[in-house]
Amino acid sequence: MNERAGGEAFEKATDDGGIGDEIHALASRLYPICRSITGDGVRETLAILAEHIALEHHEVATGTPLFDWTAPQEWIIRDAYIADASGRRIVDFRKHNLHVLNYSLPIRERMTLSTLREHIHTLPEQPDLIPYRTSYYVGNWGFCMSHNAFLAMEDMEYEVVIDAEHRDGSLTYGEYRHAGATDETFLLSAHICHPSLANDNCSGLALLALLARDLGRRATRCSYRFLFAPGTVGSLAWLSRNEALMPEIKHGLVVSCIGDGGGPTYKRSRQGKAFIDRAMAHILKHFGGNATLVDFSPYGYDERQFCSPGFDLPVGLLQRSAFGTFREYHTSADNLDFIRSEHLAASYRIITDVIDIVEGDWTPVSTNPKGEPQLGRRGLYSALGGDKAGAQAVMAMLWVLNLADGRHSLLAMAERSGLHFSDIAHAADLLRAHDLLRKAD
Amino acid sequence: MNERAGGEAFEKATDDGGIGDEIHALASRLYPICRSITGDGVRETLAILAEHIALEHHEVATGTPLFDWTAPQEWIIRDAYIADASGRRIVDFRKHNLHVLNYSLPIRERMTLSTLREHIHTLPEQPDLIPYRTSYYVGNWGFCMSHNAFLAMEDMEYEVVIDAEHRDGSLTYGEYRHAGATDETFLLSAHICHPSLANDNCSGLALLALLARDLGRRATRCSYRFLFAPGTVGSLAWLSRNEALMPEIKHGLVVSCIGDGGGPTYKRSRQGKAFIDRAMAHILKHFGGNATLVDFSPYGYDERQFCSPGFDLPVGLLQRSAFGTFREYHTSADNLDFIRSEHLAASYRIITDVIDIVEGDWTPVSTNPKGEPQLGRRGLYSALGGDKAGAQAVMAMLWVLNLADGRHSLLAMAERSGLHFSDIAHAADLLRAHDLLRKAD
Amino acid sequence: MNERAGGEAFEKATDDGGIGDEIHALASRLYPICRSITGDGVRETLAILAEHIALEHHEVATGTPLFDWTAPQEWIIRDAYIADASGRRIVDFRKHNLHVLNYSLPIRERMTLSTLREHIHTLPEQPDLIPYRTSYYVGNWGFCMSHNAFLAMEDMEYEVVIDAEHRDGSLTYGEYRHAGATDETFLLSAHICHPSLANDNCSGLALLALLARDLGRRATRCSYRFLFAPGTVGSLAWLSRNEALMPEIKHGLVVSCIGDGGGPTYKRSRQGKAFIDRAMAHILKHFGGNATLVDFSPYGYDERQFCSPGFDLPVGLLQRSAFGTFREYHTSADNLDFIRSEHLAASYRIITDVIDIVEGDWTPVSTNPKGEPQLGRRGLYSALGGDKAGAQAVMAMLWVLNLADGRHSLLAMAERSGLHFSDIAHAADLLRAHDLLRKAD
Structure with missing residues (x-):
């Protein structure tokens, strides 16, 4: 139903409760492990994640320079x-x-x-x-x-x-790569250095691992990198080993504290108006509730490193409750009762929605730009069924046709119309199927 | 009193009640006719309008291609x-x-x-x-x-x-052309296809016809086109026959539902910041009350066609109550009691005000840009009489002089100062008469 | 403590009460004098100011053309x-x-x-x-x-x-020049033409004279001009005699009504986003209380002349209560009881704060732009001491490092971070001392 011209839509977990439970179960396995910035706790965690995805395991020797830092000793x-x-x-x-x-x-x-x-x-x-x-x-x-x-x-x-x-030993991190049709790359990152704290960040590790698993089954336009690394030194290690990749990183999310019932909270990238910032703003606007957008600040998780001035990557931070704002934060109350399957499922959906936008955005050009095309004789009014849903579908078609001047991508159309990206994308597909649109060069 | 450097000010109907009554009387003659998108109802309506203006009568044969549409059959x-x-x-x-x-x-x-x-x-x-x-x-x-x-x-x-x-027969529409000193063209359009609905759109037809009559008596800078055409196919017919004219259309208004006591409501053109959008925003800001500005959307009247991406004309929609928002809309309650002379007169005034801005805008350059010119020795303080009106007139002169750098037109001055365009224009004329301003090249 | 890379910080009056009392005492000496736009009242006032600063005394002969004006006769x-x-x-x-x-x-x-x-x-x-x-x-x-x-x-x-x-005689004004290391010039101006009105403008005259005295003891980056001139004709006289200087005037403040407890009120320059406008907005945002920013309008004090279109200097107006808004304005109630030492001291501080920003702004470039530098091993966390102040100091360092891309000056960093310029400047100095920053070319 969501077949889109710009890329295959994300295969939704058929049962959101299902994916939430899966994430919670995986987080529960990670929870007891005593992680730190180095050492066997990280290795043990990566081994569990590797049961789900073909995870690359990286070891960076103690003392290796990481820009202004060095890889620390292991802690046993x-x-x-x-x-x-x-x-x-x-x-x-x-x-x-x-x-x-x-x-x-x-x-x-x-x-x-x-x-x-x-x-x-x-x-x-x-x-x-x-x-x-x-x-x-x-x-x-x-x-x-x-x-x-x-x-x-x-x-x-x-x-x-x-x-x-x-x-002396090494700093450990894991990476999962999913190759898409293009080098345009989406980075998803979760810190792996916190011990028994369920939301911060067993939730993020488990969610990204299962998302990587699901994404791995798809043919995508973009390529994806999933990074599971200790905070600060881990992301610095990855950055220092992948500098040549940086121009290809077009989108990114750091994911943490993703299983509680607050927020969602999206902290914009340093760029502020990157595609990921616009797409997340769109999704959170339609999410409603306590969804909150905050501007970038240089305090937080590894977006600090990705958004340092020498990289300035378009990487934002997605959380439910923002770190430091909930009473369970950095205490023993951040346990497995604090994170819930339903919230994990909703968070998973937010990220798949943003992937759908990244994958599915394209720029249509009307083949009949002078006046409106006659939708009726093509059956495009009745095709869309009755009442409210039908009226909204017609509005989506009218918006797409009106803005199909080659200067508006679907996301820009969704932003201007106030309609959801998925409705705009569906209308665009329908119109394209009727030869009323073509792709801009 | 409103003599302006940029063009002759619109001759206000000396008695607003008078013009309102005239419009209501003409709308009352149009009301009983059973119009449709084609047929004798339209012809009969045009014949009545033609009693007031030298209306061109156009017939477009059934089956004629109108971009993606064709001229429909007549309905008897x-x-x-x-x-x-x-x-x-x-x-x-x-x-x-x-x-x-x-x-x-x-x-x-x-x-x-x-x-x-x-x-x-x-x-x-x-x-x-x-x-x-x-x-x-x-x-x-x-x-x-x-x-x-x-x-x-x-x-x-x-x-x-x-x-x-x-x-088979033809699609009928009427057009009135008023040639000004330049080819800069202002389009005013009202749909003629609705049967006995007084506000929607006997009001618009009658108002534009009498405005065309009054405008026809004036020497204007711009040229004007008044279009009385059935919705969608009528405007498409006009567009298809006048494609060469399009680059000259610099301003436009679709006028409908112009006789009730709501609004006024101005829907911006697709361009959003066209001169007409700025001028209408200025007028509605000073109108006060329930005056409302809404952004363009591709649902409504013939602005849908004028603002289609292949034309993208600077054409907005002026209404009192917005279509679909009042209980009489598209019912038998939209009758001659629903529209009132006073509202028609106020609407007429809004449109003549916007014409005055279009006609009267110009860009002054101060002849004494260094420091303020000495207004007192030119009698420009006392010339303006006492108290509040006088103080406001002085403020208008000070604003005009301060912004007379060749980069601000009178409308831009009105926008920045918060003063009414007519006060700014009057001050500019006075200053120009004292050689304190010249026109920018 | 405020040693800054961009220029020596202003030597704060060690005791704010002290400077407020000094200004009040000087204003009290000026208060009884019957000033006008010309004549001995102005000369007597300048003579008192000259007790504190090496004031240049200017006489402009009656009848001298001053752009559109002429120097008026003296009034005895x-x-x-x-x-x-x-x-x-x-x-x-x-x-x-x-x-x-x-x-x-x-x-x-x-x-x-x-x-x-x-x-x-x-x-x-x-x-x-x-x-x-x-x-x-x-x-x-x-x-x-x-x-x-x-x-x-x-x-x-x-x-x-x-x-x-x-x-016939002459128009009189005084000027104090302080030469800095560069020709970048800051104009400070107070009108000298009002008789026994304490706030308007004995307060401004006294404050600027003592500020000039204090500034004269400093080595500054910018050059400063302090103008004490009768309204309108005085500033026009100064402008007409200093036209060649105009390109060097990069900042300016007209100062009046600076001793009451209202406001502070800053009226932006005509440019609206000049450096002085940004710096004053920053200071007033952190001042809190009734601090108010208003847009430029061409009515007021000598900013009317400085901001006339032929000059368009970046000169704003700083007041406490805005002229015309307080009941004592232009009455005998604007006496020495109406102005208070504490308010004069606060106003003095506002102006020295803006001078500190003008003097102290510079654009840093990170020497470690890839990832965050490791502050801990340089002792930069602990160096900053405990708790809230320490946390804020760390945030200031993180902001400076993150924005040290050569496109953000310290003021831009203060604006984006919401932190006070002085905290940002202090952090930048500390980071520069640790070779983590260099100056942009």
Whole structure:
């Protein structure tokens, strides 16, 4: 039904509930793993994603220059706990991997609470939740715990153990490439460095992996790159290894926090009016509800790197609730209950809709530009059935014919008319089938 | 008083009530005639208009190609009725020409209500009104009646007669040309195909005919074309016969539904920022009240044809209430009580105001661009009399002098200053008379 | 702390209260003087200003052509009064110089109230206040007084004396020039022709004189011209004598009514988007409160002349309350109680802020444009200290780095980021000190 002149329409998951459940199930498998910017947690995650797609696995040796950065050492974490005098573990990494400061230095010492407390992170205003904290580039050790549990700690000597290690190895990332008919490339990227945080970003990893799987079954006009990489250094590694590709990156989305019920929130690329920005604005306008567009700012996820001035790629950020704005953000409350199949399915649909626009946009030229063509004698009024849907379909045809001057693509027509791109595209296909349109050169 | 450097100001009807009454009286003569897209109703209408202006009468033979269309057959309607068993006419074309589906096929049959009802159109939500329905391009027969009268019809056999005929002949339209000093041409167009509907469009026909009469007495800078043609095919016929003229069409208005108390509503041309769009925006801004500007859309009256991509003429649509938005629209309630002299006079004034802008716009250059000229020693402060009017007149002079850099026409000055074009134009004339301005080359 | 790559930051008055008090004290010395468009009042005022700055004193002979105007005669006023039969002065110029119509013709006559009243100006709606009235270019004589005092005048014969004289002499203005490293010139102008009106414009004269004093102690990138001249003819005289300078005038502010608690109000230059317009918009946006931007109009102070089409200089008007909008305007209530040190200090700060932007704007280019530079290893996170201020400082660095593509000056970065120019400039200096930025060519 959505057969379009500009490219095959995305094969919708026949059952949106189905794809949502699939994404949630995959996110659930990723959730328990203790990831960091390097190390086996990332490798284990990529191995699970690779069950669905032919994922390329990349290792970048520690110390490799990544523009102004270098690939960091690997972090091995085996165990971490604070035990009281009786040997009971007050804080136990085996119960929740947020308990250890991510990328923490090792320690094995007995110390009083007054010494230890300098290394304990809590959330006094959310006293039941464990915070997520990292210390990637400043050597430090520490624990994260609920404020209530912290308050219950007695003033005694504790056994403090972080059985961790930093050593030379490599930075790991995964990439999935789907070759289309052209080199025009769409980049989709999710960070893989966060440990047990479901929305941020097991949701993004799982959604993109299954989208890559589904997209891989299609013949597309554009080529696609799916990147699963640790934040900052991972995208910098990918950028540094793919500089020659950059002129072909015409569209991009960073995807994170994609499974909660907020938003959707689209942060524009630095360019601000790139095709991806226009297409996402169109989709979110028709999405309604709390859909929100925000301008680019240089704070966030890996769009910071893609949109740095030396690249300035047309890459935006798609989220449901924006990072930092929801109470579960970077806490133990960002768990598998926080993300829901229905939201994941809706997010999946937003991205397939934008792919449909990227794939399906084309610029028609009317073969009868002087006056309106007579739709009636071609059966184009009645063909479209009755009432409201029919009237809207006629409006879509009239808009397409009126703007078919070779200077308006379908997306421009959708923007000007206020109609949905899919209605415009359907009308254009119908008119083209009746030889009322041709493609602009 | 409105003597302008850029062209003679429009001679206002000395008494607006007078012109409104004149338009209403002429619309009243046109109202009873049963018009259609072809046939004697159009000819009879043109004959009445021709009492006021030297109207060219055009006949376009049936079957003549009109771009993607062809000139349709003529429709002759002699009588139409539904009579009950007693011979009493339940529905009678002679009482209201809306009772017959316009351009209906003939029929002469006895049939039961259950067969007949498929061919009866009513308005259940406005049960006292007869709807206006047409079937120009799909062969069909039918009647229109009030829903209450329909409900009162008993289940019996009826005599159903439409004494009509389609035959080869011609499509008819009228044109009035007023030659100005230049070929810059202003098109004014009203559709002539609707039967007894007062606002839509006896109002437009009568207003444009009397405007053409008044304009014909003036020496103008622009040339004017007044078109009285059936919707769609009529404008297509005119376009197809006048293609060479198109580059000269610099301004245009389609005029319909111009006699009720709503709006005024101006729908921009497809170009969106044409001079006519700016001038109408200026006038409607100062009109106040419910004046409304809407963007072009490819649904409406003959602006659809004028603004098709192969022509893309700067033609907007001027209405009072917008079509489709008032309850009397396309019903028997669109009668001579619905249009009023005062509204017709105000609409007439809007159009003469826009003509005054088109005629009177020019681009001044200050002869004393460095600093302000000394208005006082030229008596230009006191010349303008006292208080508020005087202060506003001084402001108009200061704006004109400040913007007289050869890059601002009077309309641009009116737009930037927020002052009315007529005040700006008057100030410019005064300053020019004192040699403080010259015309830009 | 505000050391900037683009120019030395303005040395803030160490104590804002101090500069406000200084300005108020200087305005208080200027207040009693009876100024007019010519004459000794202007000279006396300039002499006081010259105590603070090396003021150039200019005399332009009566009759000298000033574009469309000529330098007027001098006005000498010695005394003026209305005395009753007993010789008691009902109105006495020695008590308030607003009592005489400014630039009045002389008179010495006895006359009845009915004759005299034609020459008396009052404010019936503000019956306690003396209005300020002038008659520069139409010969007239008159008195101004409170409406209540006027109502108390009995119907008797009065002795009416204005001991004044018009004679050839010269028009007087003062100019202070501060040479910077470049010819890029900033004009600051205040009218000097109003008599005892504190806000309009003793405030502007005093503020600009002390600003000139403070600026004179600095090494600046731009050159500065401070103009103290009578309205209209004074600025025209300056313009006519400095035509060759005009291409160098890149920024300008007319300053008046700068000591009350309203506004601030910035009226844009005729250009509308000049650098000064952007810089003032930035400052007023962050000023908050009642800060108001208004578009240029050709009515006001000497921006009328600077922005005439033959010059079109980028000169705006800075006021607190806009002229004509406050009840004290052009009355005896515009006295030394109406202007306050705190407001004068805030106004001074606004102007030094805009000078800081003009001086301190530059266009950085990132030396690491691909990806973000690693701020952490350079100590640029911790260097910035804690919490909110630190977070904002990091955001400022991220914005500067992201927009350091050679197409964004610091002001453009401040506009896009919503951050204050000073924060952006500070971040840019810090980044430049770490070799992360260089200046664009």
